[in-house]
Amino acid sequence: MSTISQELKLFLNLAIIQTIVTKRFDAKLQNHGISLNEFMILHHLANADDEKLRRTDVAEKVGLTASGITRMLSPLEKLGYVKREANSRDARVSYVKLANAGKKVYLEAIATAEATTGQIMASVKTKKLDDLQKMLSELGATIE
Amino acid sequence: MSTISQELKLFLNLAIIQTIVTKRFDAKLQNHGISLNEFMILHHLANADDEKLRRTDVAEKVGLTASGITRMLSPLEKLGYVKREANSRDARVSYVKLANAGKKVYLEAIATAEATTGQIMASVKTKKLDDLQKMLSELGATIE
DNA sequence: GATATATACTTGATTAGTCAAGTATTATAC
């Protein structure tokens, strides 16, 4: 017998669902040579003012640490997907700016990401994601 | 301008929210010396028939690979939280069975996990989780 | 305007997981 609340169950379910979903996106996006996290970074850059962000802000947007961002960006720089730009007012800051090659990959990857989204949504009725859907609507109904 | 669908946005949001939420649970559960994934394993064991599961089934329930489970269980065995049990009908199978010490830790950790759940829920109105809440109710309304 | 504190970023060491390959056992097909 479980003695945990419905909300806690939601979080436990979210945790595994996210693990599974992330793996699927990673697998599909691999065709473009990027991970889901890399896709997210490109996405945030593409939608940012002047297509650039401070590294700290990238970290916050993708939920990783600054150090993780440094490590993630290093290969993207080498591939020429992003480039560094200085901030003239604050020498501590190093902007990450979307480069042309990165934008191209991002735009191509969108189609793949959308297709993956569709596949996952289509399978919502079965398996674990079904639980999610139920709990989400409950959550939507009870929160706030 | 973003050109991605609402559903894809949901998944991107879920990804970071889950990253953040997992970190919070991990931080709190550290008071009991366990991670969120370890808590999840104990939970599934506590709710399983005879409080035991095949390693493969544990893997499936927490969304990790069999190899990841082998590695996660090793310290839990050393701590005496779980123990191995053979299957008399199939020698390939090694059950993971919840031990007394593990059950004790699990029951204590539930309180912490519930408190953490409450804290997260309370902050839903602000920040990223607010986006989630909105999207979740939309999702709940549109899916199926 | 010197001192203390805070912020932005990077790096070395570590950790939690993956994947691919290997072992052992069981199930299937002929």
Next chain:
DNA sequence: GTATAATACTTGACTAATCAAGTATATATC
């Protein structure tokens, strides 16, 4: 009943991230 394939698990090599510490710069305080 033997050969083939599938399943359960473990292990070595690797990867993506963390944390703690360090560097450089900027901000606040007095």
